[in-house]
Amino acid sequence: MTRHDEVLVLIRRIIRAADLRSKQLGKETGLTAPQLLILRSIGDSRNTTMSQVAQNISLSQATVTSIVDRLEKKSLVARIRDSVDKRRIYLVLTDEGKEVLAGAPRPLQELFTSRFDNLPEWEQYLILASLAKVADMMDATDIDASPLLAVGSVT
Template sequence: MESEIANATLRALRRVLRATEGGTRRLATATGLTPSQLLVLREIDAGDDVTPGLVAQRLQFSHATITAIVDRLVALDLVSRTRSEQDKRRMLMKATDAGRRRLLEAPDMLQVKFETAFAVLPGWEQAMILAGTERLADLLGAGDADAAPLLDAGEIDRE
């Protein structure tokens, strides 16, 4: 027997997925980047002496995911990597001029829209949304998945 609540929840989840897919397509058309690539590029451009570990920590992505994304951004000449002068073991990353231009071209991502709307909710409602979303991820078997599900280290078709 199907539950009305379960069906309503699945419909809401499908709406969220459609919004995410639409945002991903708009981003790809405008910039040629995936949402994960744009997030990493923004983190790199946001500071000085940015390391892969710092970006992984801030975005809660695995180091392997950051490495794959940064490799792609370097190949696209959007990010440069250099060794630290003080500690040769540290790899420092910086957005190139082309990378900064790409950031300016990027439409408002779904994440920015979400963060703005989420921030004005009362704390109890934020906590409820977090708890429900985490539980939903567990129900779908995505509890331990990386925070970068839309990672696409390859080319994006802009057409």
């Protein structure tokens, strides 16, 4: 096998890993990876807002709003209006949302992040530079993307 074929196989394995984890999440929780990340973000903080969640997981506020709407329909998230400033709305997990989150597997990016953060700094830069070059070679430099390892549409 040529080196470029080896690189393409590795890229395909990464894509496949994201696809398999997304399917596993869907099967076990009925949620997509972005929905689970939003649940985790809400569960990890107290009195969080839509914009704070969007910032925490690097998605647009419009995308987060759309996903939260779906989570609210599933009774996993509730919107609570601030008692002092009625314009301010907080997101909280419902009891059902807490149960789903407690039993959910970790998203692939969380596993990646913990392993990546344990690498020496020089190795992190090497991986970053290599992947930036691959993205450039695949004309993917200008494609807008969030740090979600999920296959398909975020919304």
